[in-house]
Amino acid sequence: MESDPTNHLSSSGSSRLEVMGLATLVGLSLVALTIGRTVQAPPSLLVLVLMVSPIWTLLVGLLGTVLLLRHPSDTRIWGLLVIQLGLWLGVWGRAWWATPQPAAGETVRVMAWNVQRLGFEDSDEGALLRCVKQAMEAADPDLVSLMEVSGRDIERLSESLDMHCQYVDYRGTGSDKRGGLAACSVGTEWRLGRAGPRRFLEDSDWYFVFSEMVRQDAQQVVNLISVHLQPNRLVLTGPASPGAVAETHRESAEALLARMAALQDPTVVAGDFNSTRETPLHGALRTHLVDVYEQAAWGPGVTVSAAGFLPLRVDFVYATPDLPAVRAWIPEVDCSDHRPVVADIGLPQPWDRGGG
Secondary structure (H helix, E strand, O other): OOOOHHHHHHHHHHHHHHHHHHHHHHHHHHHHHOHHHOOOOOOHHHHHHHHOHHHHHHHHHHHHHHHHHHOOOOHHHHHHHHHHHHHHHHHHHHHHOOOOOOOOOOEEEEEEEEOHHHHHOOOOOOHHHHHHHHHHHHHOOOEEEEEEEOHHHHHHHHHHHOEEEEEEEOOOOOOOOOOEEEEEEEOOOEEEEEEEEEEOOOOOOOEEEEEEEEEOOOOOEEEEEEEEOOOOOOOOOOOOOHHHHHHHHHHHHHHHHHHHOOOOOOEEEEEEOOOOOOOHHHHHHHOOOEEHHHHHOOOOOOOEEEOOOEEEOOEEEEEOOOOOEEEEEOOOOOOOOEOOEEEEEEOOOOOOOOOO
């Protein structure tokens, strides 16, 4: 019985279109994860691909696998799938092995958490306030970076957790009712030293908090910089678009690193970066700092579910290379739409800052 040439041509055409579609998606992945990480003023579509790149690379790889099952002898699909697998490993691979560093001496525990304004509760006995307190007591941090808090929120938390904090609202207005961020010491082992709000950029009204955390029983100081970078919106143009915000993030990171170059003490930068590790911001930071969770923990480190279903890591703890990453984890708590990042970081030997 003779085969129908029409069916053969139809099948061949479908295969060609499928390969072209897969090639387009793999090409977009390749451009985004190579050139896209370094582009200044990147287009919003590129930033969106970078932000969801862990999921994007996985989905494109799964699509390639389905096509390979349909056309197992097609070498073009094999080649594209190998490229996509390499990209997937580039994004996800670092999440599946950790290289924690041994602590030569003692450690300091740092926590970064966006607490979502404690649900705007006014009561000192509110359920979310109680949840945050319990989660912080369980984590037992020495230093804390808190985001999406008001001055009143900080007061209520400080009263029960023995915290000493430097707070600023995001715009630096001086209001204790607006959302903002804080750098805090917890307990008696560390105390808040010289601290204050700082602008990221001279022409910007978006602030971070710089603080010197001084250990009580030794000549040791660790700088804690608390950050919460501007959020973006799901629009393709305008100042709030992902592309425009990504460029602001990159400029903020470069300005922050320039400020840090003048610091003499080890430094931790912790907070909500409103971006995932593949965006240009984190590329700039990783040239000088260590992503503590990535170095010391296993797994993707999801801290938020965008739109309620898309798992992303947007909360980070970075440290200067002289602070080895000993251990890190994401506590499973549901007090906020973000989960905290907690890290144990090794301390250098005590030093005399005034000894010259």
